[in-house]
Amino acid sequence: MVSDKMYELGSKKSTIRTIFEYGRKRAAEVGEDHICDFSLGNPNVPTPDFIKDAAIDILTNMPPQAVHSYTVAPGDAGAREALAKSINKRFGMSFSRKNIFITSGAAAAITICFKALAEPNDEFLVNAPFFPEYTAFVESVGAKLTVVPANPADWQIDFNAFEKSVNPHTKGVIVNSPNNPSGAVYSEDTIRHMASILAEKEKEYGHPIFIISDEPYRELVYDGREVPYIPKYYEHTLVCYSYSKCFSLPGERIGYIAVPDTVPKFDVVFGAIAGAARVLTHVNAPSLWQRVVARCADKPADIAPYEKNGKLLYDGLKEAGFECVRPQGAFYLFPKCMEDDDYAFCERAKKYDLLLVPGTDFGCSGYFRVSYCIATETIERSLPLFKKLAAEYK
Amino acid sequence: MVSDKMYELGSKKSTIRTIFEYGRKRAAEVGEDHICDFSLGNPNVPTPDFIKDAAIDILTNMPPQAVHSYTVAPGDAGAREALAKSINKRFGMSFSRKNIFITSGAAAAITICFKALAEPNDEFLVNAPFFPEYTAFVESVGAKLTVVPANPADWQIDFNAFEKSVNPHTKGVIVNSPNNPSGAVYSEDTIRHMASILAEKEKEYGHPIFIISDEPYRELVYDGREVPYIPKYYEHTLVCYSYSKCFSLPGERIGYIAVPDTVPKFDVVFGAIAGAARVLTHVNAPSLWQRVVARCADKPADIAPYEKNGKLLYDGLKEAGFECVRPQGAFYLFPKCMEDDDYAFCERAKKYDLLLVPGTDFGCSGYFRVSYCIATETIERSLPLFKKLAAEYK
Numbered sequence: 001m002v003s004d005k006m007y008e009l010g011s012k013k014s015t016i017r018t019i020f021e022y023g024r025k026r027a028a029e030v031g032e033d034h035i036c037d038f039s040l041g042n043p044n045v046p047t048p049d050f051i052k053d054a055a056i057d058i059l060t061n062m063p064p065q066a067v068h069s070y071t072v073a074p075g076d077a078g079a080r081e082a083l084a085k086s087i088n089k090r091f092g093m094s095f096s097r098k099n100i101f102i103t104s105g106a107a108a109a110i111t112i113c114f115k116a117l118a119e120p121n122d123e124f125l126v127n128a129p130f131f132p133e134y135t136a137f138v139e140s141v142g143a144k145l146t147v148v149p150a151n152p153a154d155w156q157i158d159f160n161a162f163e164k165s166v167n168p169h170t171k172g173v174i175v176n177s178p179n180n181p182s183g184a185v186y187s188e189d190t191i192r193h194m195a196s197i198l199a200e201k202e203k204e205y206g207h208p209i210f211i212i213s214d215e216p217y218r219e220l221v222y223d224g225r226e227v228p229y230i231p232k233y234y235e236h237t238l239v240c241y242s243y244s245k246c247f248s249l250p251g252e253r254i255g256y257i258a259v260p261d262t263v264p265k266f267d268v269v270f271g272a273i274a275g276a277a278r279v280l281t282h283v284n285a286p287s288l289w290q291r292v293v294a295r296c297a298d299k300p301a302d303i304a305p306y307e308k309n310g311k312l313l314y315d316g317l318k319e320a321g322f323e324c325v326r327p328q329g330a331f332y333l334f335p336k337c338m339e340d341d342d343y344a345f346c347e348r349a350k351k352y353d354l355l356l357v358p359g360t361d362f363g364c365s366g367y368f369r370v371s372y373c374i375a376t377e378t379i380e381r382s383l384p385l386f387k388k389l390a391a392e393y394k
Numbered sequence: 395m396v397s398d399k400m401y402e403l404g405s406k407k408s409t410i411r412t413i414f415e416y417g418r419k420r421a422a423e424v425g426e427d428h429i430c431d432f433s434l435g436n437p438n439v440p441t442p443d444f445i446k447d448a449a450i451d452i453l454t455n456m457p458p459q460a461v462h463s464y465t466v467a468p469g470d471a472g473a474r475e476a477l478a479k480s481i482n483k484r485f486g487m488s489f490s491r492k493n494i495f496i497t498s499g500a501a502a503a504i505t506i507c508f509k510a511l512a513e514p515n516d517e518f519l520v521n522a523p524f525f526p527e528y529t530a531f532v533e534s535v536g537a538k539l540t541v542v543p544a545n546p547a548d549w550q551i552d553f554n555a556f557e558k559s560v561n562p563h564t565k566g567v568i569v570n571s572p573n574n575p576s577g578a579v580y581s582e583d584t585i586r587h588m589a590s591i592l593a594e595k596e597k598e599y600g601h602p603i604f605i606i607s608d609e610p611y612r613e614l615v616y617d618g619r620e621v622p623y624i625p626k627y628y629e630h631t632l633v634c635y636s637y638s639k640c641f642s643l644p645g646e647r648i649g650y651i652a653v654p655d656t657v658p659k660f661d662v663v664f665g666a667i668a669g670a671a672r673v674l675t676h677v678n679a680p681s682l683w684q685r686v687v688a689r690c691a692d693k694p695a696d697i698a699p700y701e702k703n704g705k706l707l708y709d710g711l712k713e714a715g716f717e718c719v720r721p722q723g724a725f726y727l728f729p730k731c732m733e734d735d736d737y738a739f740c741e742r743a744k745k746y747d748l749l750l751v752p753g754t755d756f757g758c759s760g761y762f763r764v765s766y767c768i769a770t771e772t773i774e775r776s777l778p779l780f781k782k783l784a785a786e787y788k
Contacts, residue, residue, distance in 0.1 A: 001602050001659065002666035006510045010669025011661075047458035055682075056450055064441035070644045104498060104647070108675040116400045140673035208395050250464045251681025253498070265395065267405075272396035275404025279534035281502040286680040287645025288449075 075102030079294035086297035106242030115276035128363035155184035178329025246301035469496030473688035480691035500636030509670035549578035572723025640695035
């Protein structure tokens with residue numbers, strides 16, 4: 001009577017959700033301040049005041065029809081122009097509004113790209129570890145997600161495995177740097193190497209291979225690190241962005257796809273994106289939020305709390321004896337479990353009310369994800385507990 | 395290199411859009427006040443102040459994280475409860491939050507339903523005339539849209555044709571009352587008759603047939619008319635609503651699906667809806683707007699300007715000699731062309747700068763759609779021009 005696949009997708013809880021709900025129940029039993037919940041990636045830095053001020057100013061001073069009417073599908077012309085200018089200033093591009101398709105967040109942006117590009121038998125490649133929703137999104141457009149084994153040394157790319165995975169069916173590669181769950185930021189070398197492999201394969205196969213760059217964590221990088229802007233390194237790049245993380249606006253669903261002029265057959269690609277947005281029923285991105293982010297596009301993200309949390313947690317985990325790559329970006333760490341079975345390890349951590357997510361869910365068994373977009377006090381409270389957990393393995 | 399289908403859907407302009415853009419170009423040549431543009435269904439009544447006030451109050455007085463964080467996929471619990479209560483009060487139901495799935499507008503709501511329900515070889519039925527996007531939405535989930543010929547006498551249902559069209563592949567029937575483009579409101583008799591046919595067919599085939607009731611125009615009815623609430627008449631009903639028209643908020647994308655308790659296997663249907671929303675990447679409906687419409691759900695829509703426009707236009711068209719059904723709801727009239735070829739008729743109307751949409755686009759050739767959600771002065775200005783157009787056919 002219904003689609004079995006949709007029922008399965010809608011009724012099975014994700015591991016992350018299950019752990020989070022366990023935490024809520026446990027908090028009700030033993031008290032909130034006994035729980036160290038590292039499960040969710042929900043930004044805890046409050047939405048900055050400049051967002052509130054912009055929204056109230058627009059609601060107060062613009063005629064309501066100018067704010068709330070349908071926009072054309074790619075978004076309000078002025079908003080798109082403002083976003084393009086901000087990209088140009090920050091990354092040295094020369095975009096105009098025609099390069100920007102405003103979307104309801106990054107999940108919509110990447111899935112619109114998959115839907116726009118996917119032809120029968122197409123595959124999209126992703127390097128492990130990766131955000132688990134990619135599987136549902138790619139499969140929902142009738143394509144296959146191919147997972148390239150991880151490079152746990154530094155969570156850059158295992159280029160041997162990567163090169164072997166690219167094949168004539170590869171339509172695109174998903175890049176997510178800064179990465180959920182590893183916190184890694186791809187270096188310029190990594191991008192160049194990946195681009196050169198893909199450019200060769202494009203020539204060999206005689207068809208384009210796109211990079212779909214999913215960049216919701218672009219602004220969340222530490223120690224003054226730079227995140228290379230991939231269109232500068234590779235022609236067939238579609239950049240997917242979201243304001244969920246930098247401005248703590250995940251509920252409002254606002255982001256964009258940038259289609260650089262260097263993309264060959266630009267009009268065909270942009271047209272297919274519009275068609276995909278249409279049938280995924282993203283009629284237009286929420287029109288108030290289009291204007292708000294356009295006004296605030298040049299404003300900085302407040303990354304200080306995440307940087308502080310990441311360092312505190314990393315140092316604490318190292319001291320407790322965990323193997324872990326130093327945090328570079330996003331608000332996640334991805335340490336090695338102290339036993340092979342990451343589910344068993346995370347289950348054992350529950351004894352100390354440490355709520356961790358098994359790495360298997362991110363395509364990488366034997367590791368666990370820790371989200372540090374939480375109160376600093378919770379992290380401080382967790383460190384002796386991580387030590388106790390580690391002591392069990394000595 | 396891209397999906398041909400997506401390119402086609404995204405690059406071919408709809409007839410409505412083409413006419414609208416012609417109007418913009420023509421206005422630049424001859425001046426705005428020479429153009430009578432009846433092409434778009436964009437509400438012209440300004441968004442009411444209570445919406446602005448609610449939004450500003452929420453932004454000012456709620457903690458930002460309470461407003462802008464992710465909500466669970468079906469929407470904020472409090473917002474869903476408020477919407478359920480408002481439905482209960484107005485339509486005598488006994489919904490609670492568990493019956494409500496908040497969506498990014500009605501296009502998302504209906505397509506989520508199609509995607510949730512569609513199994514291989516499924517068909518959805520619609521009575522002509524109908525909103526042309528239904529075709530793209532239904533086909534995008536892999537189902538077929540079957541069109542039942544219209545009943546032009548009063549734009550209710552041609553039950554002979556309807557009964558013949560229902561078949562073992564029929565998974566659902568799309569109802570859109572008040573109707574775009576005809577302006578008709580289905581009477582209680584019509585609903586009862588349709589429900590009895592479907593209930594019989596359900597028994598005959600041994601599987602459910604859903605009514606997907608697309609109701610963005612529910613509040614826009616005239617002469618004190620009532621729009622029957624379909625769940626009272628038929629078990630397998632999913633109600634899809636939008637605040638685009640009643641509160642003039644089409645750009646903000648906010649609406650809901652109501653799943654009544656009477657729907658057998660409620661949890662399976664609700665689960666499939668959640669799965670469909672997930673893969674259509676409607677992560678959650680914009681969170682500020684969830685709260686705003688929840689606060690304003692009981693407020694009235696300002697329909698007076700539409701009622702006035704509809705009457706003025708109807709009387710004028712009748713006086714000019716057009717055949718037309720009296721406006722009952724929405725903000726459209728669907729008169730008969732004065733020649734069989736509706737494209738030729740609408741082309742001829744352009745001579746007078748009357749911008750009309752051919753009925754063929756709505757599955758009903760020989761008619762044309764007039765949107766009267768425009769300035770009353772434009773309608774006044776158009777009436778002598780309609781007379782001149784009609785005179786050509788005498």
